[in-house]
Structure formats: C-alpha cells, structure tokens
Amino acid sequence: MKNYFEIFWQFLLLGLTSFGGPMAHIGYFRKTFVEKLHWLDDEAYAKIVALSQFLPGPSSSQVGFSIGLKKGGFIGGVLASIAFTAPSFFLLYFLAILNINSIENEIIFGIISGLKLFAVVVVADATLSMFKNFCKTKVTIFIFILSAFILLFYQNFLLQIVVIVFAGVIGATFIKVESKEQIQNYEKPNSIILFLFFTILAFTILANSHNQLINFFNSFYQIGSLVFGGGHVILPLIAENSSVDENSFLVGYALAQAVPGPMFAIASYLGAVSFDTTPLLGAFVATLGIFLPGFLLIMAFEKSFESYSKKTHIATALIGINASVVAMLFAALCNPIIPSAITSIWDLIFVLAGLVIMKKYKIHIFYFICFYCLLGVII
Numbered sequence: 001m002k003n004y005f006e007i008f009w010q011f012l013l014l015g016l017t018s019f020g021g022p023m024a025h026i027g028y029f030r031k032t033f034v035e036k037l038h039w040l041d042d043e044a045y046a047k048i049v050a051l052s053q054f055l056p057g058p059s060s061s062q063v064g065f066s067i068g069l070k071k072g073g074f075i076g077g078v079l080a081s082i083a084f085t086a087p088s089f090f091l092l093y094f095l096a097i098l099n100i101n102s103i104e105n106e107i108i109f110g111i112i113s114g115l116k117l118f119a120v121v122v123v124a125d126a127t128l129s130m131f132k133n134f135c136k137t138k139v140t141i142f143i144f145i146l147s148a149f150i151l152l153f154y155q156n157f158l159l160q161i162v163v164i165v166f167a168g169v170i171g172a173t174f175i176k177v178e179s180k181e182q183i184q185n186y187e188k189p190n191s192i193i194l195f196l197f198f199t200i201l202a203f204t205i206l207a208n209s210h211n212q213l214i215n216f217f218n219s220f221y222q223i224g225s226l227v228f229g230g231g232h233v234i235l236p237l238i239a240e241n242s243s244v245d246e247n248s249f250l251v252g253y254a255l256a257q258a259v260p261g262p263m264f265a266i267a268s269y270l271g272a273v274s275f276d277t278t279p280l281l282g283a284f285v286a287t288l289g290i291f292l293p294g295f296l297l298i299m300a301f302e303k304s305f306e307s308y309s310k311k312t313h314i315a316t317a318l319i320g321i322n323a324s325v326v327a328m329l330f331a332a333l334c335n336p337i338i339p340s341a342i343t344s345i346w347d348l349i350f351v352l353a354g355l356v357i358m359k360k361y362k363i364h365i366f367y368f369i370c371f372y373c374l375l376g377v378i379i
Helices: 002-017 022-036 042-054 059-097 106-134 138-153 157-174 191-206 212-226 231-241 246-258 263-274 279-308 312-341 345-360 365-378
Strands: none
Touching (some): 002 059, 022 106, 042 059, 042 157, 042 279, 059 263, 106 312, 106 365, 212 263, 263 279
16 A cells, blocks of 8 residues: 555656656656666666557656556556646646636746756756666667667657667667576467457447547547657647647647646647536546557556567667667757757756756755746746
C-alpha cells in the first residue's frame, strides 16, 4: 500500500509541474526516478524509453506507465498513469466548460513561463547526463551526431522511427560487447493483450454506431493506435480524423500547450466541448480512447522486450538506439523547448545558472520548482 501511495504521489507532482512536451517529460522522469529515488538505473530507464519510441502511443506517458509497472505491477502502472494525467485532464476539462479561450492572468502566465525555463534546465541536465552515460565510444558519438543533425533539420515523426532503426542497425553491426549470458527461454509478447488491442481496433474501424459517444471513443482509439512519439505529432491526426470543429481544435491545441502533462490530454478538452450535456463523460471517453492503445501495447511487449534485450545483438542494437534517444532529447531541447522558453538574455542567464547549480549541488527539485515559479511571476 505504501508503494502505491508513493507511486501516485510522485507522478501527481510530475503531472502538476511537467511542462515542455514528451522529451521534457523524459528528462523529468529520469531526474526523479533514476537520480533522486533510484527506482531504476540508467540502463533500465533507457530500455523503457527505447520501447516507448518503438510503439504507437503517448511516449512519455508510456514511460511513466512502464515505471509504475516495474515499481508496483499493473496497479502501480494504472496509478502512475492516472496521477500523471489527472492535472492536465481536469485543467482542460474546466477550461472547456468555462469556455476560456485564452489565459490572460499575469500570475498564471508568469508561473507557466517560469516552469518553461525550469523545463529547459531539466532537459539540458538529462541530455548531458545521458550523453555521458551512452555516448562513450566513437561509434555511439557518431550515431549521436548523425541522429541529432537529421532530427534538427528534418522534423518528422516517421523520421524519428527511421533514425531509431538505423541507429540500432549501426549498433548491432559495429559495436562489440562481451558476450552476455544467454537465457534459454525468451519471453514472448503477451498474446492475450495483443488480441485485445487488435480486437478493439477492429471494432473501432468496423463499427457503425449511431451513438456519438461510441464514435468519439472509436476515433480517438484509432488515433492513439497510429501515432508514434506523442506530443505535437498527434495534432494532424486529430485534425483529420476527429469530428471536432476547427475552432475547438485550435483552442484545445493552444490550451494543451499551456498546461503541464501529456499533450494527448487535448482529448480531454475536445471531449468536453463536444458533449454539452455530459462534458465530464465526453472528456473521460476521449481521454480513455486516446491513451488505452499505448498502454495495452506496453503491457504486451514490456517483458518480451526486456527478455530479448539480453541477446548480444539486441544489446548492441540498444546501445546504438540509446545514443539516438540522447540525440532526440538534444533535438527537442533545441526545438521547441528552448525557443518557447527563452525570450531574453536574462532567461538564458537564469537557465545556465540553474543548470550549474543542479549539476554541482544536490538541491531538492521542489525548491527549483518554487524558485522558477516565483522568478516567472517577477519577470
């Protein structure tokens, strides 16, 4: 029971403060669960990140769900997901029912601006730390530089998958490690959960319901089953495949960027505005639809991915993939995290100062959050 409470509490704190998109969230998770709480080490964390990049769904939320699974089993995963998503869900739900199209309150705007600066510090710190851990050889440094170059100049979610696969091929071909002890029986993907995933997907595609709520769930389940990487890459699919009007979509897009937590929570806003009589139910159905496929896939592949990662060729491929994940983090830091947060020389100074203090002194992350919130309001 104590574990469950701690899982919920830690993810709730992250859900309240994690601005900056999926790559920023990966930085926050690493800071909390690898460096601070030691729930897992860098190698185990990198495997979770790699798996989330391979599978469709909200990547950072899948990472959080996986950490919850490792710490507290299925219930731990569910609690982690609920806690991390709840703040953005309720914020977007209330903004929807209050019909607020823009946030003009200077204090709120200041807090958000300060937390964006903090996101730069966290992601920069994660990038530096992960580079030090995963880019130690000429091959991994080459993979990092090449991947970063491609991702900086050609931003496309399909290209991210190509970069990851290419990095894995380079790793498996050119990286040599000492032979690992091979296990005899490798875990297979969970066939029952995979069957459930594809059954629901088939139903959502084939079903022709007259119930608007069911159709809404179907649309968002299909979107969650198709998009890789999470974050902003989900937006074109929502615009094309959901039944929401253009104005609601644009307002939801703006508000989803202004609140902490996963970008997939835009579904909460769109579900609420689409159902005037039952907005809470609409928000819940849309949110469940968009998150459910990614979580089912994590449960289906988590153990098999961990098992097969012990094979020598898979292990060397993962070394290459880890270097490309660091490059993805670096590319996200350069765009959009830094441009959206740093607007003056003073912003840059406070970010650099925060990064130096974070690297040199073991100050609790809570004090950093308070400082940057206050700084944002003052500025």
